[in-house]
Amino acid sequence: MSSPHWLAPVAPAPVDATVTLPGSKSMTNRALVLAALAGGPSRLVRPLRSRDTDLMAAALRALGTEIAEDGGDWRVVTGELRGPARADTGLAGTVMRFLPPVAALASGEVAIDGDPRARERPMGPIITALRALGAEIDDGGRGALPFTVRGTGAVQGGRVTIDASGSSQLVSGLLLAAPRFDKGVEVRHEGPPVPSAPHLAMTVHMLREAGASVETDRDLWRVAPGPLRGREWAIEPDLSNAAQFLGAALVTGGRVTVPGWPAETTQPGDALRGLLAAMGAEVSLGPDGLTVRGSGGGFSGLDADLHEVGELTPVLAAIAALADSPSRLTGIAHLRGHETDRLAALVTEINGLGGDVRELPDGLEIRPRPLRGGVFRTYDDHRMVMAAAVLGLAVPGIEVENPGTVGKTLPNFTESWASMLAPA
Numbered sequence: 001m002s003s004p005h006w007l008a009p010v011a012p013a014p015v016d017a018t019v020t021l022p023g024s025k026s027m028t029n030r031a032l033v034l035a036a037l038a039g040g041p042s043r044l045v046r047p048l049r050s051r052d053t054d055l056m057a058a059a060l061r062a063l064g065t066e067i068a069e070d071g072g073d074w075r076v077v078t079g080e081l082r083g084p085a086r087a088d089t090g091l092a093g094t095v096m097r098f099l100p101p102v103a104a105l106a107s108g109e110v111a112i113d114g115d116p117r118a119r120e121r122p123m124g125p126i127i128t129a130l131r132a133l134g135a136e137i138d139d140g141g142r143g144a145l146p147f148t149v150r151g152t153g154a155v156q157g158g159r160v161t162i163d164a165s166g167s168s169q170l171v172s173g174l175l176l177a178a179p180r181f182d183k184g185v186e187v188r189h190e191g192p193p194v195p196s197a198p199h200l201a202m203t204v205h206m207l208r209e210a211g212a213s214v215e216t217d218r219d220l221w222r223v224a225p226g227p228l229r230g231r232e233w234a235i236e237p238d239l240s241n242a243a244q245f246l247g248a249a250l251v252t253g254g255r256v257t258v259p260g261w262p263a264e265t266t267q268p269g270d271a272l273r274g275l276l277a278a279m280g281a282e283v284s285l286g287p288d289g290l291t292v293r294g295s296g297g298g299f300s301g302l303d304a305d306l307h308e309v310g311e312l313t314p315v316l317a318a319i320a321a322l323a324d325s326p327s328r329l330t331g332i333a334h335l336r337g338h339e340t341d342r343l344a345a346l347v348t349e350i351n352g353l354g355g356d357v358r359e360l361p362d363g364l365e366i367r368p369r370p371l372r373g374g375v376f377r378t379y380d381d382h383r384m385v386m387a388a389a390v391l392g393l394a395v396p397g398i399e400v401e402n403p404g405t406v407g408k409t410l411p412n413f414t415e416s417w418a419s420m421l422a423p424a
């Protein structure tokens with residue numbers, strides 16, 4: 001899926017905009033899985049419609065779930081899970097990690113594959129864990145996509161140890177399907193720290209909302225077997241996808257408001273409030289939503305451990321490249337296994353515009369430099385498009401390769417970006 005280059009627009013003036021964001025990818029794909037496993041019908045209200053969520057819906061439909069359009073909502077009716085079926089994960093981490101445990105509950109074979117890069121993303125630990133829990137998986141010994149899950153209609157479940165330092169989704173995937181395992185599951189993580197703690201909290205929270213009994217301790221998650229309830233899932237706006245819009249307020253010394261910002265949430269994007277404030281933004285959360293204002297007098301770099309909120313890195317790195325002082329972003333070695341090796345991609349592309357970004361063993365060191373225009377490659381990574389857009393606010397002539405790849409989570413991004421920049 002490639003599209004012609006997009007010339008990232010320079011901000012003609014400080015932005016002054018209200019930006020309504022589509023739903024959360026992470027919540028939409030969890031709700032779809034929980035709805036497919038529930039005992040009764042569910043409704044997803046304002047789900048995200050994007051490549052990642054459409055792929056999850058298509059995969060669950062292929063397994064026998066009915067997912068109907070209903071005025072922008074999705075109505076989900078549980079069916080008997082069955083193969084034979086084929087499922088495409090695209091490049092979606094949530095689909096490649098959340099679907100196999102569901103496929104293991106189906107009767108019949110489910111062949112799962114994805115984009116070429118999907119075959120390189122960490123999958124080994126969840127394949128091994130599923131086998132230990134009683135599933136049969138033929139992966140040709142690769143420990144990666146593609147593979148076939150030979151479902152028997154049931155998974156025994158029980159205790160399992162996993163190294164989830166490569167991705168929190170390896171744990172989330174096991175937990176989401178676990179109420180339907182005969183013995184539930186007890187997952188213990190052993191290894192370097194698991195990233196993305198808020199996403200694990202989201203998994204636990206949503207499981208409980210669906211009626212599951214979940215206990216957690218440090219590096220330990222226990223899900224009891226039992227029925228899941230069909231219910232209405234009101235999907236929150238995707239707060240991680242707010243990063244570039246709120247960042248635009250800081251970079252241009254303007255104002256951006258995101259309506260519908262939840263007062264309480266498990267989304268990692270909520271950390272943007274503190275992170276942008278640390279760079280000098282004025283941040284306020286009120287009845288109109290979250291408002292970020294930049295001073296117009298420049299802003300400082302950021303020294304932060306982003307281990308828990310790794311998906312914010314590409315956009316924060318772009319903001320940091322335009323700051324008045326250096327930044328150090330750490331705790332994000334696992335980003336080498338994301339849509340692309342994000343540490344390498346950010347170094348290559350920002351330095352290609354004249355920047356000075358250095359890769360650390362677990363992060364990035366960013367020294368702001370005057371940047372020039374040029375081609376910015378995006379490596380099939382939606383967040384590289386978003387990062388380029390932020391740089392383009394201040395640097396004329398940034399040509400973004402394959403902007404359509406942003407449709408992984410935000411299909412109308414270039415249009416919303418243009419309306420944000422249009423005079424009020």
Ligand SMILES: O=C(O)C1=C[C@@H](OP(=O)(O)O)[C@@H](O)[C@H](O)C1
Nearest residue numbers: 026167168169195196199310311
């Ligand atoms: O569970 C989820 O919805 C996600 C978990 C995180 O994955 P990692 O723990 O692999 O970083 C995050 O980066 C990804 O965008 C979404």
Ligand SMILES: C=C(OP(=O)(O)O)C(=O)O
Nearest residue numbers: 091092093094311338339
């Ligand atoms: C890492 C990300 O996605 P995925 O769900 O594919 O892991 C992301 O959205 O930044």
